[in-house]
Amino acid sequence: MLFYTPIYLxxxxxxxxxxxxxxxxxTNIRKTFLIFFxxxxxxxxxxxFLPIIIFSIILNYxxxxxxxxxxxxxxxxxxxxxxxxxxxxxIFKYTNFIIDNYNYLFQSNIENLNITFPxxxxxxxxxxIIFLVNCYDKDVIDVKIxxxxxxxxxxxxxxxxxxxxxxxxxxxxxxxxxxxFKSPYxxxxxxxxxxxxxxxxxxxxxxxxxxxxNYSDIENINFLTSxxxxxxxxxxxxxxxxxxxxxxxxxxLMLNIKLSQNFNSPFKSCSIxxxxxxxxxxLSNFLTNFVFTPWIMSLxxxxxxxxxLILLLVFILAGLWHGPSWTYVFxxxxxxxxxxxxxxxxxxISFKIHSLLSWFITFNFINITFLMFRSQNISDFIKIFxxxxxxxxxxxxxxxxxxxxxxxxxxxxxxxxxxxxxKNSNYLIGKFNxx
Amino acid sequence: xxxxDLQLIxxxxxxxxxxxxxxxxxxxxxxxxxxxxxxxxxxxxxxxQKKTKIKVSTSKLNELNSVKSILSFFR
Numbered sequence: 001m002l003f004y005t006p007i008y009l010x011x012x013x014x015x016x017x018x019x020x021x022x023x024x025x026x027t028n029i030r031k032t033f034l035i036f037f038x039x040x041x042x043x044x045x046x047x048x049f050l051p052i053i054i055f056s057i058i059l060n061y062x063x064x065x066x067x068x069x070x071x072x073x074x075x076x077x078x079x080x081x082x083x084x085x086x087x088x089x090x091i092f093k094y095t096n097f098i099i100d101n102y103n104y105l106f107q108s109n110i111e112n113l114n115i116t117f118p119x120x121x122x123x124x125x126x127x128x129i130i131f132l133v134n135c136y137d138k139d140v141i142d143v144k145i146x147x148x149x150x151x152x153x154x155x156x157x158x159x160x161x162x163x164x165x166x167x168x169x170x171x172x173x174x175x176x177x178x179x180x181f182k183s184p185y186x187x188x189x190x191x192x193x194x195x196x197x198x199x200x201x202x203x204x205x206x207x208x209x210x211x212x213x214n215y216s217d218i219e220n221i222n223f224l225t226s227x228x229x230x231x232x233x234x235x236x237x238x239x240x241x242x243x244x245x246x247x248x249x250x251x252x253l254m255l256n257i258k259l260s261q262n263f264n265s266p267f268k269s270c271s272i273x274x275x276x277x278x279x280x281x282x283l284s285n286f287l288t289n290f291v292f293t294p295w296i297m298s299l300x301x302x303x304x305x306x307x308x309l310i311l312l313l314v315f316i317l318a319g320l321w322h323g324p325s326w327t328y329v330f331x332x333x334x335x336x337x338x339x340x341x342x343x344x345x346x347x348x349i350s351f352k353i354h355s356l357l358s359w360f361i362t363f364n365f366i367n368i369t370f371l372m373f374r375s376q377n378i379s380d381f382i383k384i385f386x387x388x389x390x391x392x393x394x395x396x397x398x399x400x401x402x403x404x405x406x407x408x409x410x411x412x413x414x415x416x417x418x419x420x421x422x423k424n425s426n427y428l429i430g431k432f433n434x435x
Numbered sequence: 436x437x438x439x440d441l442q443l444i445x446x447x448x449x450x451x452x453x454x455x456x457x458x459x460x461x462x463x464x465x466x467x468x469x470x471x472x473x474x475x476x477x478x479x480x481x482x483x484q485k486k487t488k489i490k491v492s493t494s495k496l497n498e499l500n501s502v503k504s505i506l507s508f509f510r
Contacts, residue, residue, distance in 0.1 A: 133494065137494040273469070274469060289494065293473070293496055294493045297493050302481065307477075311474075343474060
């Protein structure tokens with residue numbers, strides 16, 4: 001079930017709202033309804049995945065009990081818990097990737113396993129790991145199973161984030177006043193949901209038509225179509241992902257629940273460092289707080305070189321998290337190098353580049369590297385990139401723009417104007433909070 | 436913590452971010468300055484930890500992202 005489909009908008013979500021506001025005055029009943037509807041939401045994709053998420057919930061709650069209430073070595077239990085979570089993720093998401101690469105390296109012929117990876121496994125695995133670390137640090141105490149279940153399954157953030165922390169979300173569900181209909185939250189939520197719907201169905205899907213057509217005919221693209229293709233995909237990806245997150249945020253707000261911000265006008269960034277503070281912010285926070293910082297702190301001595309090496313490795317892992325493909329790894333590698341250059345510039349070079357030039361370099365770096373998310377393999381990316389740098393095409397007698405329709409250019413230019421000049425949907429939430 | 440402690444924090448932030456000391460006040464937060472990124476955050480807190488000999492846990496480190504929060508943690 002997707003947020004922009006009729007079944008969600010006209011059946012599922014209205015039912016959730018009805019039960020939430022009419023029968024949800026008692027806390028545990030309200031939570032039970034939400035868990036029930038969340039499991040239906042999840043199962044709608046594929047019922048066979050339901051046991052996996054339930055198993056994950058039970059497993060991690062069991063580890064919570066071991067960490068907080070047993071006499072076992074808490075650090076060891078934490079590491080076992082993290083290991084098991086990652087093992088489940090690797091088995092479902094990366095087994096065939098590992099087999100393919102093993103076959104390639106050792107010229108063997110092991111057959112791929114018929115494993116489809118469960119929806120949202122990357123997100124609920126990370127959320128579970130955050131939870132266990134918070135339990136170990138005593139940031140989270142006295143967790144009821146119903147609360148943990150709701151934390152993992154809450155349908156607005158289940159499929160594509162934002163990645164939330166237990167103590168950001170559950171206290172809101174325990175606040176009985178929030179179970180009463182509040183028109184400001186409801187109408188704000190509806191507005192954000194609508195913005196997300198427009199982003200996804202009008203912008204992302206329209207841009208996607210051109211992207212799909214040209215990706216199926218990569219051999220025949222030229223300089224011009226390669227740039228339009230690249231830009232179209234960059235904005236498609238943003239509108240698709242941020243649109244989905246807006247619909248998640250809006251749906252949650254209509255239930256009086258605030259989720260963490262995940263995008264903050266990323267294409268206005270003037271540096272790669274700034275970009276990762278604005279794009280998929282909850283993933284950046286996870287990587288910073290739970291991978292990068294602990295890794296740095298574990299070193300006996302810290303210097304700039306070691307920090308940069310760890311940063312590179314973290315971003316390679318971040319790339320791989322996005323999917324079992326070398327294109328994602330390469331994406332992570334490129335962004336890791338981009339960050340190293342950015343940090344080195346800040347540390348060793350004292351002159352400042354004009355902000356417009358910084359923005360131009362940053363945006364084009366993002367625009368080009370985003371092709372990794374769409375290219376089937378690295379050679380497709382290289383084909384497109386070669387066309388993008390073939391500037392002599394501008395002077396070619398065969399130069400033509402016949403492959404690009406006016407409608408598509410219109411949507412693309414409109415996308416740029418919206419992303420470069422207008423405030424984002426979180427501005428509405430910030431304004432609401434201030435008022 | 437005294438005025439001297441505030442000065443220590445300001446100097447440490449200046450050292451790792453190059454933000455001029457006069458621009459750093461008790462109200463300053465990481466989000467106010469692009470130079471105060473996660474890398475600078477780690478360096479700032481680790482240096483203050485070294486000087487004060489008060490240990491910071493990994494999970495707490497990134498929460499100390501303002502002058503006030505650093506002051507109150509190390510008080």
